[in-house]
Amino acid sequence: RCGGLLVRVPPLPAAGCKVSLWDSDEPIPRTDLLQGVSGAHGILCLLSDRIDAEVINAAGPNLKVISTLSVGFDHLAVGEIKKRGVRVGYTPDVLTDATAELTVALLLATARRIPEGVEEVKNGGWSSWKPLWLCGYGLSGSTVGVIGLGRIGLAIARRLKPFGVKRLLYSGRTSKPQAAEVDGEFASLDRLVSESDFVVVSCSLTPETQGLCDKALFSKMKKTAVFVNTSRGAVVNQEDLHEALSSGRIAAAGLDVTTPEPLPTDHPLLKLKNCVILPHIGSATYSTRGIMAELCANNLLAGLTGSAMPSELAL
C-alpha cells in the first residue's frame, strides 16, 4: 500500500497506487497536510508546501520519496530529508524555456513601459503620436548582466543576444564553460552591477543569496538600469528596492517573485509606475505545466519502486 498527498495537477498516471488528493486549486492547510501525510510512502507537493522536519516526522518511517512540481527546492528541508534517506524528485530543464521566455517578456515589458502604455490607452492619456512620449530603454547596444548563469540564466542570455546586446556579463561562484556560447564574460558582482544596463537575477535561493540585492547593490547600479528578478523573492531586499526605484537610483524593475507570495495589495512596490510585478507565472504555459506534472509523477513512481528517477535531486 502506498499513499500520497497530491494537489490538483493535470491527469497523471497512478499505476497501482492508493492516492489521496487535496482536490483544490488552493493550498492544503497545514493541519490537513500533517494529518494527510501520516503513513505515506510518497508525497507529491508544490513549491507553496513547506516540507520540513515536522511534516517528515508526521509522515513517519514509510516515507521514501518527495516529488516537487518545481525546479526550486528552497521549500524543502533538504538536510532533514537526507538524514532520513528519503529521495527527492524535481522538475529541472522542462521549465527552462517557459521561464526564460517569461523573464525576457518581463524585461521587455519593464524596459519598454508596456503596462504604462496599456494604462494610458485605457484611461484617455493617449492623444496622438509624440516624439518623446513613453520612451523606454532598448537592448540594442546595451550591456546585460545575469546573476547566476545556470540553465535558466543561460537560456535567458541566448534569447537576449539577437536584440543587439553588445556585452553579456555574468556572475556566480565559478565561471562556466557554457558561457562561451553566448560570449559571456565572467565578472565580479560589483563589476556586473556597475556596468550593466539590464541586471537579471537568475540564481537559486540559498543562505548566500538571501537578501543579495540590497541597498548596497542598487547604489552601484546605473541610474538608467533596469532590474529583473524571476528567481526567488527572498534574493531581493524589497524595502531597499522600493527606495531605489522611488528615488530614481535605478530606472525600473520587473519582478515575477516576491516576499511574501502573494504580495499584499497595499504593498508600496505595487504603487510604483516603474515597477512591474507578476504573480509568479514563470513556468505558466499549458504545455510546460503538463510536462512538469508528468515528470513529477514519474519521479514519484520511480521513487516508490526504488528505480532510477528521470530527475532526481542530488542531496
Added chain:
Amino acid sequence: MWSSWSPLRRLQRIAVSASRPAAAGNNNYIGGMQRREQSALAHRVYITRKVPPEGLEIVRRCGRVKFELWDSDDPVPRDELLKKVKGVDGLLCMLTEKVDAELLDAAGPNLKVLSTMSVGFDHLCLDELKKRGIRVGYTPDVLTDAVAELTVALLLATSRRLIEAAHEAKTGGWGTWRTLWLCGYELANSTVGILGLGRIGVAIAERLKPFKVKKFLYTDVAPRPQLAEMINAEYVSLEELAKQSDFLAACCALTPETQGICNRKLFSQMKKNAIFINTSRGGIVNQEDLYEALSAGQIAAAGLDVTTPEPLPTDHPLFKLKNCVILPHIASASYTTRNAMSALAANNLLAGLRGEPMPKELEL
C-alpha cells in the same frame, strides 16, 4: 502638452539659444539666422513638431536655414499648418500630418523637399509629390531595432498574459502558486508567420529564433528570397500563413492592397490558439472583424500597437476584451531611436535643400 521628461526639455532650452521670442500664446518658435543675416540664399523651413534635440540641433547649426517650429509635443492644427507652410523651401513633418494636394498647394512652388520623421509614408500623397518634383526623405533602418524589439515585447506580453497577470497582482486576484492559473502559449516548437517580409519582419524573426521557434513562414506580394534566406523562412500564400501560424505578426506597409487585409476571412482561417500581432499600421486590420474573432474564440489573443483611429476612443469594444492588448503606437519609442530618427530627418531635409543626395531618400 509639453515634454514629460524634464531633463530633455532643459537640454532643448540650452541647445536652442536666444532668438526672437515667440509671441505670447503662440507655439511657434522661430530660429536659425538673425534677421540681419537673412539673405536670398536662406532656405525657409517649417518643422511641424518639437522634434528630439539631436535633429533640432542639426537644423539650428545650419547657417543657411531659417526655421520655424511648432514648439509642442502635440500635433500642429491643420489650419495653422496650412498658414505656416506658405512659401517654405522645406518641410519636416511627423506621421500625423497628411501631406496632400491641399497642403502642397498651400506651400506653393518653393517647396523642394519633404522630410518625414517616420519609415511609414501612408500619410504622404506620393503622386502629388512626384508631380511637383518634390524630393522625399524618410527614416528606415534607424528604427528597425526598436520596432522589432517592441513587436516581440508585445507578442510576449500577449501570449504570456502579462497585462492580465499584472492586474491580478495589483487587485488581489493573486492567491498562492496554482498549476494552471494564467497559463499562456509558448514560442517553443511553434510556427511563426510574418505578413510582409521587410527589414522589420526579418528583425522580428531574428529575435524570435532562440525561443526555439520550429518554423518561420512569410507571405508577401512576391517571394523575397534574399530576406527569407536570412531567417530560413518559407514563402506561402496568405491563406496558408493563417492556417499554419501559431503566432502571426503583421509587418507590411499600408497600401491600397493591404488595407483591411486582416479581416473575417483571415481570422476564420487561423488556429484557435493563435496569437495575432500588428505593429505596422491600423488600416490593415478590420477592427470589427477582429473584435468578433477574439470574442468568439476564433483566435486566442491579439496585440496591437497601431489602430484606427489613433488614439483609439476609450469606449471602443476592443477594450472590453481581456485577450486584446493595445499600446499607443510606441514601437520606435526609445530615447536613442527617436533621437536617431530626428537626426536622420534633419539631415535628409538639409541635403535635399542643398540639392545633394539624401542619407535616406524615398523613391517616388
